[in-house]
Amino acid sequence: MDKDGAWRKLPDEALLAMVDSLEDQITLVDEAGNIVFVNDSWLCFADDNGGERAAVGIGRNYFDACARAAEGGDRLAAQVLDGMRSLVAGRTADFTFEYPCHAPDGERWFVIRMRPVRGHVGSLFVISHIDVTRRKLAELRVERLAYEDVLTGLANRRRFDEALRTEWRRRERAALPLSVIALDIDHFKSYNDAFGHFEGDRCLQAVGGSLRPCARRASDVAARLGGEEFWLLLCDTTAEQAARVAEQVRRTVAQLGGAARWRSSVRAMAYAVK
Numbered sequence: 072m073d074k075d076g077a078w079r080k081l082p083d084e085a086l087l088a089m090v091d092s093l094e095d096q097i098t099l100v101d102e103a104g105n106i107v108f109v110n111d112s113w114l115c116f117a118d119d120n121g122g123e124r125a126a127v128g129i130g131r132n133y134f135d136a137c138a139r140a141a142e143g144g145d146r147l148a149a150q151v152l153d154g155m156r157s158l159v160a161g162r163t164a165d166f167t168f169e170y171p172c173h174a175p176d177g178e179r180w181f182v183i184r185m186r187p188v189r190g191h192v193g194s195l196f197v198i199s200h201i202d203v204t205r206r207k208l209a210e211l212r213v214e215r216l217a218y219e220d221v222l223t224g225l226a227n228r229r230r231f232d233e234a235l236r237t238e239w240r241r242r243e244r245a246a247l248p249l250s251v252i253a254l255d256i257d258h259f260k261s262y263n264d265a266f267g268h269f270e271g272d273r274c275l276q277a278v279g280g281s282l283r284p285c286a287r288r289a290s291d292v293a294a295r296l297g298g299e300e301f302w303l304l305l306c307d308t309t310a311e312q313a314a315r316v317a318e319q320v321r322r323t324v325a326q327l328g329g330a331a332r333w334r335s336s337v338r339a340m341a342y343a344v345k
Contacts, residue, residue, distance in 0.1 A: 104134025223279030
């Protein structure tokens with residue numbers, strides 16, 4: 072027996088129970104966006120996010136909800152609405168879109184999928200919301216590892232080089248200043264040899280922590296390029312301004328720690344170039 076034939080022999084109660092057992096949030100809408108069916112997960116999602124079931128239940132209009140969100144400035148809602156309307160109009164065969172839906176207790180991501188119901192092409196569409204948070208968080212962890220110095224949490228050389236290329240091109244187009252501060256810890260090898268790698272790592276972490284506040288704008292980058300070599304990329308910053316930041320960093324690093332051996336061993340030199 073083919074799959075379609077098997078489905079037709081199932082009682083309606085069995086089909087409903089199967090759909091309600093799914094963790095994915097599922098609804099059926101007509102070509103105008105009116106909701107004609109929802110499963111339990113769809114309603115439970117409203118409960119979990121402080122909403123009302125009636126607001127997302129049968130009789131409501133899903134497209135109108137997206138439109139209201141778009142009018143309120145939600146760019147992603149506008150993209151979802153455009154994709155759904157294209158599907159209803161027959162310009163596309165299906166629609167898939169990944170979006171963040173963060174909650175106070177953590178980050179979350181979902182994939183929304185919309186497809187026409189076979190046998191009801193042009194009149195009924197199934198919409199599903201699939202929680203992909205675990206997969207997305209794993210991807211972000213891998214991405215962070217690719218661009219992050221594990222020891223200090225600062226950007227690594229790869230991230231710094233990419234940011235420098237991007238900002239250099241922007242600087243050439245807009246004729247804006249761009250500065251780089253290079254910071255190196257004096258006598259770090261002697262410090263590391265004398266007190267051990269654990270203390271050496273603590274020293275690098277402390278120096279890295281003093282650089283992080285200097286990268287205030289989204290385009291600024293504080294990076295550890297390797298060993299005891301640190302760099303700061305400061306956009307829209309003149310060489311004179313960067314020199315003041317460099318001196319501030321040098322003073323901060325020189326004052327790190329409370330032990331005498333720390334104060335005497337952690338010294339830094341910083342340079343600013345336009």
